[in-house]
Amino acid sequence: MDRHDPRPAADVPERRGAHCLRAEPEAETVAKIVITGASGGIGAAAAIELTRQGHDVLATGRSASKLRSVRERMVGAAAPGQTVPDPIVADLSSLAAVRVLAEDIAARWSSIDVLANNAAVSPTRRETSADGYEMMLAVNHLAPFLLTHLLLEPLRAAGGRVVTTSSGAHRIGRIDFEDLQMERSFRPIRAYGRSKLANIWFTSELTSRTGLPASSYHPGAVNTDLGRSSRLAALAKPLMGVLTRTPEKGADTLVWLATDPEGGAPRTIYYYDRKPGRMSARGRDTARAVRLWDVSAELVDV
Numbered sequence: 001m002d003r004h005d006p007r008p009a010a011d012v013p014e015r016r017g018a019h020c021l022r023a024e025p026e027a028e029t030v031a032k033i034v035i036t037g038a039s040g041g042i043g044a045a046a047a048i049e050l051t052r053q054g055h056d057v058l059a060t061g062r063s064a065s066k067l068r069s070v071r072e073r074m075v076g077a078a079a080p081g082q083t084v085p086d087p088i089v090a091d092l093s094s095l096a097a098v099r100v101l102a103e104d105i106a107a108r109w110s111s112i113d114v115l116a117n118n119a120a121v122s123p124t125r126r127e128t129s130a131d132g133y134e135m136m137l138a139v140n141h142l143a144p145f146l147l148t149h150l151l152l153e154p155l156r157a158a159g160g161r162v163v164t165t166s167s168g169a170h171r172i173g174r175i176d177f178e179d180l181q182m183e184r185s186f187r188p189i190r191a192y193g194r195s196k197l198a199n200i201w202f203t204s205e206l207t208s209r210t211g212l213p214a215s216s217y218h219p220g221a222v223n224t225d226l227g228r229s230s231r232l233a234a235l236a237k238p239l240m241g242v243l244t245r246t247p248e249k250g251a252d253t254l255v256w257l258a259t260d261p262e263g264g265a266p267r268t269i270y271y272y273d274r275k276p277g278r279m280s281a282r283g284r285d286t287a288r289a290v291r292l293w294d295v296s297a298e299l300v301d302v
């Protein structure tokens, strides 16, 4: 989990998610929704809830076995006769794998209503991706940046939208363009925070450059595996259920932005509990957002 939003837990009621038994799905129109990082945590909870609502959800993740068990839960949440797409395995720490993932998705779906860029990592040491980039920059920012670019056509075909999971941790993020790979100075929390700031800048630039409706959000402090490599998080594990919200509640704003008209014409680029969130002044720094977009395009070669 990450706990960077100091505000009290929200008043959004817990959703019953996969455990809610329904005879009929509630969606009036079935949307085609792609979710990255759907093998656990917030992404899995969103995939299950959106399936329960009757949507076609294409879950992606890097672990085939975790995706299999999430798919079983999606099938359990689906209405009788509803098809649940087979998930796609892809490791987003490789840009080549992101390209293959985009091809696989586009081969299945020529139109996409929602792309939910949700996957992220939070290692406690500096790691590098298959392409030699700092890992959190690679998985949390460059992978969704590239995947979205490669799926623009199917998104436009559907009049689709993009939802990206950011974090209140964006407030501690700063982007040093002179040391983008953090070779000179690496602090895990700063690296994570800047990747979440990058998610917000990506969101604002995506809309201004492509016209696609795009939003980001903070899910709150959620009891997931995100902090698995942190010793502090391991020690605090027994308290997690008390200090944090459930993945279902963390996924609530994602589900809402994916399905509500608000997500198709966002009022803001950063939400928290279905309302405009408290974004840092840096989040609105358009000049730096433009610069990051241009640098990212070079790094991923688009």
Ligand SMILES: NC(=O)c1ccc[n+]([C@@H]2O[C@H](COP(=O)([O-])OP(=O)(O)OC[C@H]3O[C@@H](n4cnc5c(N)ncnc54)[C@H](OP(=O)(O)O)[C@@H]3O)[C@@H](O)[C@H]2O)c1
Binding pocket: 001, 002, 003, 036, 037, 038, 039, 040, 041, 042, 043, 060, 061, 062, 063, 066, 090, 091, 092, 093, 118, 119, 120, 121, 139, 165, 166, 167, 168, 218, 219, 220, 221, 222, 223, 224, 225, 226, 227
């Ligand atoms: N938990 C919180 O308190 C919190 C707070 C604010 C924001 N967030 C954000 O919420 C989002 C979801 O995180 P979470 O809390 O649900 O954590 P999580 O349980 O660790 O889920 C992260 C997901 O991303 C996947 N992933 C990680 N590295 C990947 C890679 N290289 N290739 C493909 N998939 C990869 C994970 O797959 P594996 O299962 O194989 O690891 C998992 O499905 C993230 O964007 C995170 O920054 C979380």
